[in-house]
Amino acid sequence: TANNVKNWIADRIRPEEIEKYLDNGKDFMDHDLIESCLEPKPAPDKAQLQDILDKSLSVTTLLPQETAALLRVEDPDHLALMQETALEVKKKVYDNRIVTFAPLYMSDLCVNNCLYCGFRTDNKNMTRRRLSMDEVAKEVEVLAGQIGHKRLIVVYGEHPKSGVDYIADTISTVYGLKFPTRKGYGSIRRVNVNAAPLQIDELRKLREVGIGTFQVFQETYHRPTYEYVHPKNTLKGNYLWRLYCMHRAMEAGVDDVGIGVLFGLYEWKYEVMALLLHSRELEAKFGIGPHTISFPRIEPAENTPYASKPKRKVDDADFLKLVSILRLSVPHTGMIVTCREGAKLKDKCLEIGCTQTDSSSQIGIGGYSELGNVQESKRQQFMLGDTRSLDEMIHDLAKKGCITSFCTAGYRCGRTGKCIMDMLRSGHEGKFCKLNAVITYREWLDDFASEETLRAGEKVIQEEIQQIKETMPKAYPQFIENYNRTVNGERDIYF
Ligand code: SAM
Ligand code: SF4
Numbered sequence: 001t002a003n004n005v006k007n008w009i010a011d012r013i014r015p016e017e018i019e020k021y022l023d024n025g026k027d028f029m030d031h032d033l034i035e036s037c038l039e040p041k042p043a044p045d046k047a048q049l050q051d052i053l054d055k056s057l058s059v060t061t062l063l064p065q066e067t068a069a070l071l072r073v074e075d076p077d078h079l080a081l082m083q084e085t086a087l088e089v090k091k092k093v094y095d096n097r098i099v100t101f102a103p104l105y106m107s108d109l110c111v112n113n114c115l116y117c118g119f120r121t122d123n124k125n126m127t128r129r130r131l132s133m134d135e136v137a138k139e140v141e142v143l144a145g146q147i148g149h150k151r152l153i154v155v156y157g158e159h160p161k162s163g164v165d166y167i168a169d170t171i172s173t174v175y176g177l178k179f180p181t182r183k184g185y186g187s188i189r190r191v192n193v194n195a196a197p198l199q200i201d202e203l204r205k206l207r208e209v210g211i212g213t214f215q216v217f218q219e220t221y222h223r224p225t226y227e228y229v230h231p232k233n234t235l236k237g238n239y240l241w242r243l244y245c246m247h248r249a250m251e252a253g254v255d256d257v258g259i260g261v262l263f264g265l266y267e268w269k270y271e272v273m274a275l276l277l278h279s280r281e282l283e284a285k286f287g288i289g290p291h292t293i294s295f296p297r298i299e300p301a302e303n304t305p306y307a308s309k310p311k312r313k314v315d316d317a318d319f320l321k322l323v324s325i326l327r328l329s330v331p332h333t334g335m336i337v338t339c340r341e342g343a344k345l346k347d348k349c350l351e352i353g354c355t356q357t358d359s360s361s362q363i364g365i366g367g368y369s370e371l372g373n374v375q376e377s378k379r380q381q382f383m384l385g386d387t388r389s390l391d392e393m394i395h396d397l398a399k400k401g402c403i404t405s406f407c408t409a410g411y412r413c414g415r416t417g418k419c420i421m422d423m424l425r426s427g428h429e430g431k432f433c434k435l436n437a438v439i440t441y442r443e444w445l446d447d448f449a450s451e452e453t454l455r456a457g458e459k460v461i462q463e464e465i466q467q468i469k470e471t472m473p474k475a476y477p478q479f480i481e482n483y484n485r486t487v488n489g490e491r492d493i494y495f
Contacts, residue, residue, distance in 0.1 A: 008160040009111060009235055014199055018240045021247045021285075027240060028281040029221055034273045037068035044069045049078055053085040056328040059093060061283060067276050067329045071269045079321065086324035086353045089331045097405045097437045098397055099334070099356040100390065101151035101192070102143055105365050106131050106170050108381070110157030112196075112236040114219070115229045116262065116310070118301035118381045119157045125303040127379050129365055130162055136173045142368040144186040145179030147360045147390050148448035150406040150440065151190045153215065155363075158196035158235060167195060168209045175210065181447035184491040190408035192258070196235070197245035203252035212408075213291050214249045215258035218242055220265040221274030229265055229306075246278075250286045257282070258336070260294030263319070264310030272322055272329070279330045292334040292356065293326055295319075299340050299382035307382060316345055320352065327353030342385040347396065359386070359393040391453050394444070398456035403464060405437035406444055409494035431472060435479050435495050438464045442486050 044052065052066045062070075073079055107130035110119045118126060131139065143149045154170060156162040171191050178187045192213040193206060206214065220226050223239055230236045246257040259278050261271040279289045297314055301307040314322070326335060337349040339361040350357060362368045364379035375383060388396070394404045409432065438461060445457045465483070469476050475495075482493045 005111060005160055008163075012199075012235055013238055013241045017200055017248055018244050021244050027243060029223075029243060029274060029277060031223070033064060034270055034277070037064050037273055038071070038269055041072060043072040043074060043078070046078070049073065049081065053082070053328065056085060056089050056331050057092065059089070059331045061280060061289065061331070062276065062329045064273060064276060064280075067273060067325065070325045070328060071272065082328065083320075083324050083352050086327040087351065089327055090353055090355065093332055094334075094355045095434060096402050097355070097433060098350055098402050099151070099405045099407070100149070100359060100393070101153055101190075101356065102147070102149045102358050102390075103155055103194075103338075103361055103363055104136075104139055104143065104152045104174075105155045105363050105367070105381070106136070107156050107159065107162040107166070108365050108379075109159035109161050111159055112157075112234045113231050114236060115306040116265070116298050116301070116304065118304050118307070118377075120304065123303050125378055127365075130159075130166065131170070131366060133169065133173045135366055135369070136170050137177055138369040139366065140174055140177050140188060141179055144177065144188050145181065146186075146448075148181075148186060148406075148444050149360070149390065150186075150188060150408055151192070151212070152188050153192040153194055153213075153358075156193075156195045162195075164198060164202040164205050167193065168205050171206070171209045171211060183446045183489045184443065186447060187492075189406075189412070189492065194258075197242050198248070200248045200252050203249050203254050207253050211254065213256040213258045214246075214254045215260070215292070215294065216242065216245050217260035217262060217294060217296070218274075218278070219262040220271065221261070221278070222266040222270055225266040225311075246282060246290070247285065250282070250288070255286070255288055256291035258292040258294060259290045260296065260336075262296050262298060263314045263322075264298035264312055266312055268312065268314045268318055268322055272325055275326065276329050279333065289330060290333055292336050293330065294336045294338070295322065295326070296338060296340050299385070301382040302377040302380075319345070320348060323349050323353045339384045339386040340382070343388055343396075346386050347400075350397075350402070351400075357393075359388055360390040361386075391448070391450050394449070395453040395456050398453065398460045401460065401463075403437050403441055403460050404444070405433065406440035407433055407436035407494070408440075409436045412494075431475065432495050434464070434468065435472075435475060435482075438468070438479075439482055439486050439493060442483060443491060446487070 108119045109128055113120045113122055174188050174191055178185050190212040193211050194215040197216055226239050249257050283289045298307050298310040334356055335354045336356045337346050337354040338358050364376050397404055445454050
């Protein structure tokens with residue numbers, strides 16, 4: 001009933017779970033520092049720029065003043081140098097691997113009223129529902145049994161009917177499913193979560209069911225804008241509750257966290273500075289930066305006029321610039337570009353800095369099993385730009401010499417949080433990831449690829465195997481044994 005919802009809302013926010021992290025009552029998002037960094041100043045000269053780029057190449061998080069200097073670069077040659085270096089940094093940390101996943105929207109019930117979102121409570125045009133566990137299974141059958149995904153990001157509106165117990169049940173359901181494929185079986189091995197900010201005890205529950213990354217985007221770090229787009233009388237209207245949700249996650253032992261900004265709400269340069277400050281704060285307090293950074297741009301949404309006319313729309317050129325600046329500023333972090341972007345721009349982002357992307361995506365509730373690849377605005381949060389299938393995307397990436405990784409070993413071997421960040425910095429994680437990427441790619445090619453993609457993928461795999469033989473002679477014998485077992489139909493073997 002309306003009263004139950006009201007009571008639930010009243011009890012959600014725990015002021016003590018904000019206050020304990022404040023410094024003398026002040027939050028870490030230092031708006032004066034950001035403003036002073038962004039004051040007009042001359043762009044760095046070539047030597048100054050090179051110093052900053054060298055720091056990025058040593059996989060060290062930049063200082064606010066250094067990121068601000070990159071934001072002032074306008075000279076086309078200097079911009080090109082920045083892009084090249086961003087690519088070099090990415091290669092150094094992540095090699096030629098692209099990790100892929102799919103979103104699974106579990107519920108579009110929502111008590112909030114975010115101006116830009118099709119799920120906002122005032123939007124009466126939206127078909128509202130949450131998936132039952134049988135329906136979750138039907139969606140996963142398509143995702144894991146037919147398309148071949150191994151990683152999901154599960155997504156929820158904020159509502160008592162999709163509270164932490166529902167979230168935990170849906171995740172356990174997903175992990176419990178297996179579907180036969182051409183040569184083996186398909187299953188989801190890593191479930192990341194995008195949901196509203198949670199309380200510390202609730203986050204512990206999610207840790208227990210084995211979540212991958214916990215993702216919450218601040219949307220905008222600029223407080224007046226935040227308060228404008230998230231009405232005060234709503235749960236999401238509490239800026240600090242959201243700002244500190246990753247502190248709570250870390251405290252609960254969920255140490256792979258994903259932060260992000262919804263670009264188009266406020267000045268993009270301000271938001272890039274704020275993402276850096278957030279990353280630095282997490283590093284300083286917990287020894288670990290964010291596992292991933294996301295940078296969605298606002299897309300049109302059903303019956304949601306604000307989404308068609310965002311106040312500070314970011315054009316493609318600035319978008320690419322912000323991608324390379326983030327790659328240089330937080331060199332070890334994973335960076336996610338989604339199907340909100342069109343195929344061409346998305347591929348460009350993967351080239352210059354991003355490490356993860358989705359494909360074959362459906363963001364309507366029940367969409368995979370009920371809609372196929374049709375988009376239906378009344379059922380989804382916003383409209384998608386890239387509607388390529390996973391097979392098509394893997395084919396496109398293979399043509400560019402990139403390997404699509406379905407590796408999910410990290411969190412299952414305890415390589416999360418600080419451990420994985422240290423490995424990424426030192427280049428060690430790359431080794432495990434390379435071996436696991438090849439094995440999971442082999443699984444996918446044998447179980448799901450079209451003939452054309454199989455041919456393109458085979459070429460990539462042979463090159464990778466050769467490289468492993470030459471550069472990792474010690475690991476090679478065990479690797480090739482695991483690889484051959486995979487070729488023979490065994491599944492889910494990892495380092
Ligand atoms: N309800 C939760 C929340 O708000 O954090 C989680 C899920 S929400 C469905 C996921 C993300 O979608 C939001 O954090 C926001 O950044 C993004 N989003 C909302 N409306 C959008 C739009 N019109 N275009 C693109 N992204 C949008
Ligand atoms: Fe609800 Fe999240 Fe959409 Fe806001 S962005 S209306 S909280 S689903």
